[in-house]
Amino acid sequence: MPREEFQRQLDTLRDDVVAMGDLVLTRYDEAIEAAATGDSERAQRVIEGDADVNERYLELEERCTQIIALQQPVAGDLRLVTASFKIITDLERIADLATNLAGYGHPDRGIHPDIDVRDLAGDAGEMVAMALEAYEDEDPEACFTVADRDDALDERCERASKRVVRGLLDAQATRTQTVDRDDAFAAGLDEVSRALLTVRDLERVGDHAVNIAARTLYMIETDDALLY
Template sequence: MTDEGGRESLEALRSDVSAMGKDTVAQLEKALDSLETGDETLAREVIEGDERLNETYLALESQCVDLFGQQEAFAGDLRFITASFKIITDLERIGDLATNLSEYALAAKHELIPDDAVDEIGRDALSMVERSLAAYEASDSQQSREVVASDDQIDELCRTASETVTRDLIEREAESDGPWMVEQLLDDVTRVLLTIRDIERVGDHAVNIAARTYYMVESDPKFIY
């Protein structure tokens, strides 16, 4: 896109995707806060705000399609538009996962399983999303590589946390006072395991954003999978 108007359109897209990213991060942060504190108001704010993110996604999808239709685009411009198109999809899905986490927070009224480790993993995943978006905004391939490299660490943390929760269930079941207590333990364990799974998926989407950014900058698809 050699004309000034085309360049302005690309910069507008970058700005709009970054704004969606900030909204998504805010949603995720509130969801994690609601898990930690049990704040039902925060949880409901996230759930109610999901439709806003969906509308933003659809508007940006249309914006990307319009840019694809413009003529005489450089290869770098096409990579940027493609990366942006893929990144807004990951952001929309992170928003969905934030909604899931808020729903788990609302369901955790009689929690018997401690969530301290889960809280820490959630903050790690949030940091991954923030760093991947910063890499996109700055076209920073090095930071993209660092986000991708951190994926194995959060996967291991999630695996360890899941094993700890399951082991805790077995120990508590042996000490339980009856079938009601066992049923409650199972409910809590299921909720926590689903929470861990969804936090791990947030990390996966952050890696996707970083991988697309790396491809956008370096024209190298090696991190896309």
């Protein structure tokens, strides 16, 4: 196969990985709105839309496999294909997390008021977008920026989790009637559980962003500093 055609295949692969990332981020944004508002219809659309992401993933996985098997790329070309294979796996898992997040909002209240879910989710989503831009533009500095931002996201998630648990315990301590206290505690525990699951999954979205950045950095410079 002429080099020009092989390069076209590689360029198309890169473009399609970025397009999959854009689709995943669109689903993710929709999921956050569903969680924040408790919109069950919107949540259902996110869940049903996961099939589109899975289809993209399987198609790109097959393409990566065929390029390796038929073209036997080496050096930088091989790193691009293997990085792309790893990145689509992280994107597919972010989409899975989006389906989880969409269902965490309480139908009446959304997510626990002590969790600013849009703000936290915005940070995690920006990390994913930045990692994809680094992959598309071959920007090693942006890869390190994504990793640095993950530390701040982890700290925010930890503070948020502690805040909602402390609020539940404080509310329980102020109640005196046994029956009302038990009923209220059960309701509060459900809301806290939803909030903690939300924070956990947002933290995981950030971790997948770092994975994308790490694979990209290795693709560009064979630098494994961010791999773990």
